[in-house]
Amino acid sequence: MQSSSAEFTHQTVLCDEVLEFVRNGIGSVAIDATLGLGGHSEAILAGTDLKVVGIDQDAAAIKLAKERLARFGDRFRAVNANFGEIGRAVVENDIAAVIADLGVSSMQLDDASRGFSFRAPAPLDMRMDKDSGITAAELLETSTEAEIADILYYYGEERRSRKIARWIAEKNAAGEPLRTTEELASLVERAIGKKPGDKIHPATRTFQAIRIAVNRELDVLKEFIPAAIEKLNSGGVLAVISFHSLEDRIVKQAFQRLSGKCSCPPRLPKCLCGAEKKVVILTKKPILPSEAEQEQNPRSRSAKLRACKRLD
Numbered sequence: 001m002q003s004s005s006a007e008f009t010h011q012t013v014l015c016d017e018v019l020e021f022v023r024n025g026i027g028s029v030a031i032d033a034t035l036g037l038g039g040h041s042e043a044i045l046a047g048t049d050l051k052v053v054g055i056d057q058d059a060a061a062i063k064l065a066k067e068r069l070a071r072f073g074d075r076f077r078a079v080n081a082n083f084g085e086i087g088r089a090v091v092e093n094d095i096a097a098v099i100a101d102l103g104v105s106s107m108q109l110d111d112a113s114r115g116f117s118f119r120a121p122a123p124l125d126m127r128m129d130k131d132s133g134i135t136a137a138e139l140l141e142t143s144t145e146a147e148i149a150d151i152l153y154y155y156g157e158e159r160r161s162r163k164i165a166r167w168i169a170e171k172n173a174a175g176e177p178l179r180t181t182e183e184l185a186s187l188v189e190r191a192i193g194k195k196p197g198d199k200i201h202p203a204t205r206t207f208q209a210i211r212i213a214v215n216r217e218l219d220v221l222k223e224f225i226p227a228a229i230e231k232l233n234s235g236g237v238l239a240v241i242s243f244h245s246l247e248d249r250i251v252k253q254a255f256q257r258l259s260g261k262c263s264c265p266p267r268l269p270k271c272l273c274g275a276e277k278k279v280v281i282l283t284k285k286p287i288l289p290s291e292a293e294q295e296q297n298p299r300s301r302s303a304k305l306r307a308c309k310r311l312d
């Protein structure tokens with residue numbers, strides 16, 4: 001399914017598969033925790049009798065999705081909030097399903113002014129919520145060389161993190177902090193070069209890592225999953241689409257813990273990881289997009305969908 005406004009489009013990933021899980025949930029309301037341009041919400045509103053509450057921390061996405069979904073009247077409500085605050089942001093009860101389609105939308109990537117992409121010149125911002133937190137430029141200017149290296153290594157799995165961090169720290173020390181996407185992309189390219197056979201731009205991992213850090217994406221995801229389960233009815237379903245291994249690992253481990261699987265070291269006298277049997281896992285292995293979807297929407301290639309059902 002393709003969502004669009006006059007300027008922007010976003011192809012909804014794993015739409016039928018998500019809808020199938022939503023249909024299995026017991027209740028009258030679905031929460032779309034990552035509304036974006038409203039592709040999944042539209043499919044739920046058109047394909048079920050459920051009401052939908054759509055959350056997004058990006059005010060621009062909320063505006064576009066509201067326009068797109070206006071025809072569903074009071075069956076749809078949009079909330080401009082971080083999904084880490086799902087407990088407070090959603091006042092509705094009788095929740096059949098919560099869905100999340102993580103990361104940034106094509107709309108955000110394609111809007112050069114947001115600074116998410118190394119392909120377009122823009123101020124180095126990368127905040128999904130433009131009203132809170134610090135920009136990517138501020139993060140790089142105020143972090144130490146070691147902190148920058150850790151961000152690049154852990155969030156971007158960038159093996160040459162130390163070298164890039166050293167170059168960024170040298171810029172800071174010279175009183176020339178990076179201000180634009182172009183400056184960062186060119187610094188990375190000069191620092192590590194392009195390896196023969198590299199399919200991606202040398203700055204791809206750096207940009208991903210900094211975006212994750214700026215938006216605290218992994219920390220918020222860890223807060224979100226148990227809070228989403230608390231919102232669900234007994235028999236309600238949580239479905240999460242992730243786009244890289246760090247996110248998928250967090251989703252997988254959180255589901256395991258919530259299904260009662262203890263992850264404490266074997267010698268501990270009692271469980272400290274908080275495992276508690278609250279859900280049953282519906283996806284032993286993650287669901288991947290079909291070959292046809294991957295071909296038609298290359299961005300879907302890294303998507304993984306996991307779902308679980310609340311027990312009591």
Ligand SMILES: C[S@@+](CC[C@H](N)C(=O)[O-])C[C@H]1O[C@@H](n2cnc3c(N)ncnc32)[C@H](O)[C@@H]1O
Pocket residue numbers: 003010011012013033034035036037038039040055056057058061081082083084101102103104105106128220
């Ligand atoms: C991949 S897009 C969702 C696309 C949508 N499913 C569609 O098909 O049109 C992800 C959206 O989630 C939002 N988002 C990401 N992290 C968020 C968070 N922690 N809280 C609220 N919104 C978030 C982003 O701003 C973005 O608009």
